[in-house]
Amino acid sequence: MSLAPSAYMADDSDIVARVLDGEHGAIARMLTQVERRTPAVNDLLAALHHATGRAHVVGVTGPAGSGKSTLVAGLAAAYRRTGRSLGILAVDPSSVITGGAILGDRIRMSDLGSDPDVFIRSMATRGALGGLSRAVLDGVSVLDAAGMDVVILETVGVGQAEVDVISVAQTIAVVSVPGLGDEVQAIKAGLLEIADIHVVNKSDRPGADRTVAEIRDVVRHSPHREGQWKVPIQQTVASSHEGIDDLMRIFDDHAAWLAGNGARTDSHRRNAATRIRWAAEELVLGRFRTGDTAFDAAVETVVSRQSDPVSAARKLIAGPIANC
Numbered sequence: 001m002s003l004a005p006s007a008y009m010a011d012d013s014d015i016v017a018r019v020l021d022g023e024h025g026a027i028a029r030m031l032t033q034v035e036r037r038t039p040a041v042n043d044l045l046a047a048l049h050h051a052t053g054r055a056h057v058v059g060v061t062g063p064a065g066s067g068k069s070t071l072v073a074g075l076a077a078a079y080r081r082t083g084r085s086l087g088i089l090a091v092d093p094s095s096v097i098t099g100g101a102i103l104g105d106r107i108r109m110s111d112l113g114s115d116p117d118v119f120i121r122s123m124a125t126r127g128a129l130g131g132l133s134r135a136v137l138d139g140v141s142v143l144d145a146a147g148m149d150v151v152i153l154e155t156v157g158v159g160q161a162e163v164d165v166i167s168v169a170q171t172i173a174v175v176s177v178p179g180l181g182d183e184v185q186a187i188k189a190g191l192l193e194i195a196d197i198h199v200v201n202k203s204d205r206p207g208a209d210r211t212v213a214e215i216r217d218v219v220r221h222s223p224h225r226e227g228q229w230k231v232p233i234q235q236t237v238a239s240s241h242e243g244i245d246d247l248m249r250i251f252d253d254h255a256a257w258l259a260g261n262g263a264r265t266d267s268h269r270r271n272a273a274t275r276i277r278w279a280a281e282e283l284v285l286g287r288f289r290t291g292d293t294a295f296d297a298a299v300e301t302v303v304s305r306q307s308d309p310v311s312a313a314r315k316l317i318a319g320p321i322a323n324c
């Protein structure tokens with residue numbers, strides 16, 4: 001049976017209430033709106049905002065094939081054993097298939113596949129990576145508003161844009177594996193400052209001790225101030241669930257540390273600042289489009305030399321912002 005378009009619209013009229021109730025269908029539709037940045041999305045997100053700020057947002061990043069999806073699936077099971085609900089966003093800009101799809105399959109095949117307290121979604125990545133950061137930040141807010149105790153983000157750590165995406169998380173785990181050689185060193189260089197926890201996965205492989213020693217060396221030489229979080233190194237064998245419960249406990253310790261140090265509020269403050277900036281950009285750019293009456297008039301004043309570009313832009317920005 002196919003639904004008439006009106007049925008879809010009727011369905012979405014109470015989407016905010018349903019997301020707040022944690023209904024998976026509504027969360028999925030809301031995330032689609034977030035990815036597509038539909039005209040309704042700003043108002044919907046505004047209506048959810050009051051219910052956000054509660055989830056512990058954990059980021060898991062590292063090279064492709066390091067076992068992130070396996071780890072996240074294991075962590076999901078560990079969190080469920082403690083009774084917590086969780087939302088998982090898998091983001092892989094290089095290939096949606098290698099990241100999210102595999103994680104989705106893994107979870108669907110496990111007991112968690114039918115668990116109403118686990119929601120999983122891989123985020124498609126269209127267009128600019130800046131847009132991706134925004135979609136991820138908004139996506140985290142949706143899962144947070146839906147009452148998820150924990151939100152896990154899986155991303156491939158390859159460059160600055162991905163570092164920006166993972167920075168949405170309050171607790172960041174950087175995954176390394178033995179035997180990747182120089183390549184992994186390079187990746188670590190970009191991710192080192194943002195790691196709250198180092199994970200050496202595939203610790204069943206030869207060379208794990210060396211990888212741990214190398215990371216320990218780097219951590220030891222990075223500046224450490226009194227009272228700061230001490231970055232731990234946790235070894236795991238995700239494929240046989242070893243070290244996963246310990247890793248979850250470290251995440252919990254970090255959450256407690258953040259809360260005790262006001263760092264959790266700092267992270268909320270950073271996210272708020274970023275989101276206000278994005279919203280402002282959108283509002284301002286919206287008025288600088290050909291076809292907008294005031295903008296077209298300003299273009300004419302510059303062409304006719306009655307005004308200059310900077311004065312015209314200043315005048316437009318100072319004017320009232322309507323319909324945004």
Ligand SMILES: Nc1nc2c(ncn2[C@@H]2O[C@H](COP(=O)(O)OP(=O)(O)O)[C@@H](O)[C@H]2O)c(=O)[nH]1
Pocket residue numbers: 063064065066067068069070071098099102201202203204205236237238239240
């Ligand atoms: N030997 C070993 N293999 C693992 C371990 N964790 C994951 N794998 C395997 O590594 C491959 C890549 O894992 P995946 O979770 O998809 O990596 P991702 O690309 O980082 O998400 C899969 O074949 C996993 O079964 C581990 O601890 N030890």
Ligand SMILES: [Mg+2]
Pocket residue numbers: 068069070098099100102103154
């Ligand atoms: Mg993956």
